[in-house]
Amino acid sequence: xxxxxxxxxxxxxxxxxxxxxxxxxxxxxxxxxxxxxxxxxxxxxxxxxxxxxxxxxxxxxxxxxxxxxxxxxxxxxxxxxxxxxxxxxxxxxxxxxxxxxxxxxxxxxxxxxxxxxxxxxxxxxxxxxxxxxxxxxxx
Amino acid sequence: xxxxxxxxxxxxxxxxxxxxxxxxxxxxxxxxxxxxxxxxxxxxxxxxxxxxxxxxxxxxxxxxxxxxxxxxxxxxxxxxxxxxxxxxxxxxxxxxxxxxxxxxxxxxxxxxxxxxxxxxxxxxxxxxxxxxxxxxxxxxxxxxxxxxxxxxxxxxxxxxxxxxxxxx
Numbered sequence: 055x056x057x058x059x060x061x062x063x064x065x066x067x068x069x070x071x072x073x074x075x076x077x078x079x080x081x082x083x084x085x086x087x088x089x090x091x092x093x094x095x096x097x098x099x100x101x102x103x104x105x106x107x108x109x110x111x112x113x114x115x116x117x118x119x120x121x122x123x124x125x126x127x128x129x130x131x132x133x134x135x136x137x138x139x140x141x142x143x144x145x146x147x148x149x150x151x152x153x154x155x156x157x158x159x160x161x162x163x164x165x166x167x168x169x170x171x172x173x174x175x176x177x178x179x180x181x182x183x184x185x186x187x188x189x190x191x192x193x
Numbered sequence: 194x195x196x197x198x199x200x201x202x203x204x205x206x207x208x209x210x211x212x213x214x215x216x217x218x219x220x221x222x223x224x225x226x227x228x229x230x231x232x233x234x235x236x237x238x239x240x241x242x243x244x245x246x247x248x249x250x251x252x253x254x255x256x257x258x259x260x261x262x263x264x265x266x267x268x269x270x271x272x273x274x275x276x277x278x279x280x281x282x283x284x285x286x287x288x289x290x291x292x293x294x295x296x297x298x299x300x301x302x303x304x305x306x307x308x309x310x311x312x313x314x315x316x317x318x319x320x321x322x323x324x325x326x327x328x329x330x331x332x333x334x335x336x337x338x339x340x341x342x343x344x345x346x347x348x349x350x351x352x353x354x355x356x357x358x359x360x361x
Contacts, residue, residue, distance in 0.1 A: 081245060082266070082280075087359070098361065100248075104241040111238060113361075121227035154234030181227075192253060193264060193281045 083108060083169060084191035090177070092135040093118040095187020099175040101163065108163040110149060110175065116156050122181040125149040125161055127172035133188035139176060140183050147172050246270045248361040250336060256344070256354020259285040265342040265356035267330065275330040277316060277342065283323050284354055289347040290319035292328050297341030297357050305351045314339055 083101040090096075097115030101108055110125070117123070129145035139146060149161040163169075169191070177186040237243065246268035254261045263282030267275055277292070284290070295302045296312040316328040330336075336358065344353040 081241060082248065085251060085361075100361075102239060102242050104239045106239075109239050109242075111242070119228055119230045121224065121230065123230070153236070154232040155230055156232070157234040157236075158238075159234050159236045160239060 084173075084193050086175070086189040086191045088115070088117075088175075088177070088187045088189040090117065090135055090185070090187025093120070093177075093179075093184070093186035095177055097189075099189035099191060101169060101191060106162075107165050108167065108169070110161045110163055111158070112161075112175075113158045115154075115159065117152070117177050117186050119155060120179040120181070120184075120186060123152040123155075123177060123179050123186065125152055126176045126178050127163070127167065127169075128174050128176050128188075129171050130174050132174055132190045133176045133185050135185060135187075137176075137185040137188075138183045139178055139185060140180070145171070146176075152177060246276065249275070250340075250358035251361050252342070252356040252358045254282070254284075254342075254344070254354045254356040256284065256352075259287070259344075259346075259351065259353035261285065261344055261354025263356075265358065266361070267336065267358065274332065275334075275336075277328040277330055278325070279327075279342075280325050282325065284319070284344050286322060287346040287349070287351070287353060290322070290353065291345045291347055292316040292319055293343045293345045294330070294334060294336070294339035295341050295343045295355075296338055297355075298338075302341060302343065303352070303355065305349075307350050308345075308347070312338070313343075313345075319344060 081103040083103050085098060085100040088095045088097045088099065095117040098113050100111050102111055126139065127147040127149060128139060147164060147167050153159045173191055175189045175191065179186055248266050249269050250267040252265050254263050254265065261284040264280045266278045268278055269275055294314040294316060299311050302311045314331065314334050320326040340358050342356045342358065346353055
């Protein structure tokens with residue numbers, strides 16, 4: 055009985071340290087930096103795991119002025135300047151209109167989005183079908 | 194009739210009307226004001242992220258000869274101390290593996306080097322060749338100088354892999 059108890063204690067300790075380790079990392083799922091020369095896009099994109107689901111957070115961000123600019127997750131390793139994502143019919147997940155051309159901002163990622171497939175964040179001007187900038191995400 | 198109203202002949206009224214319609218049409222077609230969209234936002238991180246240590250530097254490991262991969266992230270904890278976290282990590286087997294912070298500006302740091310040749314801070318024995326692990330960073334370490342994490346085999350003076358840290 056005593057043996058069983060100590061085993062349970064060891065298992066519990068193990069489980070607890072595993073949980074605390076996971077909580078310690080800030081729950082980062084993947085991160086990457088923006089590039090975009092033609093439309094000057096810079097900053098960092100990070101996907102965080104939260105109890106409410108995955109959240110894309112963009113920090114130190116700056117991009118060009120443009121009409122109808124959206125945040126997309128695309129099924130590609132990266133995207134080029136000015137790439138026409140819609141015409142190429144690239145698989146994508148729409149995260150919504152860009153909240154600001156500068157500054158920190160959060161976007162919730164729809165539940166069930168496969169981040170091993172949608173590996174790049176694109177800032178996309180839907181009016182002119184132009185990619186302003188892209189951030190490839192890595193674990 | 195005053196001189197002003199004299200100009201408003203029915204023909205002119207129609208012309209002005211058409212001109213106005215054309216202008217409205219052009220505005221609607223081009224919406225030039227939408228080109229100027231500079232907006233600054235400053236959203237706070239999600240609550241759970243606020244409670245966690247803040248990442249300040251990060252980088253991916255590169256190591257071809259001794260197959261090293263994964264991510265190195267420097268986290269600033271609430272008490273101000275810094276923690277190096279390796280995640281998604283994997284390296285080769287080797288004797289006396291250490292985790293070093295090295296001066297990445299030194300061209301020797303990318304090759305195999307002897308410990309006296311490259312400025313370094315030893316963070317201790319590598320805890321495991323696979324998996325997530327953390328190392329305390331001394332408070333005095335200047336990460337602007339020691340900007341690269343290296344998995345170093347002391348026995349063979351071999352550089353197994355490096356992650357160059359960029360600001361998060």
